Amino acid sequence: MRMDSKRIEELLNKYWNCETSLEEEQQLKEYFSGTHIPDQWKETAALFRYFEESKKKSLTDSSFDGRVMKNVHKPEGKMRKLVINSLRIAAGVAVLVAATWFVRKEIRQSTPQAVVDTYDDPQLAFEETKKALQMISKSFGAAEQQAKKINLFNEAQEEIQKKNKDEVNL
């Protein structure tokens, strides 16, 4: 494909302004890979040739593909899988145990100790309960004596009401 220098000039201007399409850039590469390039474009031609040459560089190592495929194809061993799965389960259990321990600790701290059952021996517990009930009973006894005084007021009130009724009937 032969292109006149005017067209090349135009494409080059577009190229330096980054306005060329990939196809137009390909046309420039093709043009500059040819012979009989005018002297004014000698270095530009070298640039395009450099791009083309750079693209030819390849991975020459013939054992490369095989090595990649071997690395990629390495199936995970059954033992490895087993160990990984057991570790997963162990980690789960550890988290559960730790969580339970913390929750238990938290509950213990927030409950008043008086509520917690402290006696193992039923006999001893009975004695302690009896003691506590007796203490309450004693207090009730004391309270009853005080309450009797209030009764006096009631009796007095009834007496007055009776008198008032009699006066009305008269």
Next chain:
Amino acid sequence: MNLESFQNRVLPVKNKLFRFALRFLGSEEEAKDVVQEVFIRVWNGREQMNEVQNWEAWCMRITKNLSLDRVRSLNRKQTHPMEETFDIRNEALTPHESTEIQESMQRINQLIEALPEKQRQVIHLRDVEGYSYNEICEILELDMNQVKVNLFRARNAVREKLIKINAYGL
């Protein structure tokens, strides 16, 4: 994706990945290692591949990321200058012309190697590999504007130097 389609579809892009990695690393051995790692990652992430629209761009992106990681770790140790040789075989050229072309290609290679990293990546992807702007955006994780600005700067930096070489024969 099964092993067969991996071998037939994915593995053949190895040269593109290799050239791209070579741009970053300058050493064929390092680039080869990176490409091998890319394939292993692609295989391990093959489930994801169905969701990826353009898997080739995806492979290129992984290549970029792994290459950059390696460049960083290599920079701590040593840097590899890129030594490129170009094999120009053209019957129409005299030995003298061949040598001349060879020399100008080396010069251009040095020019491109001297570009800032992003510009070097963009000009490689566009002018050597012929990727569309959209694909370059995807590979480099840049927006369209950044890609075009970088390409414009890269092409014009190279152009200016070529004009100087032409004018002063430097």
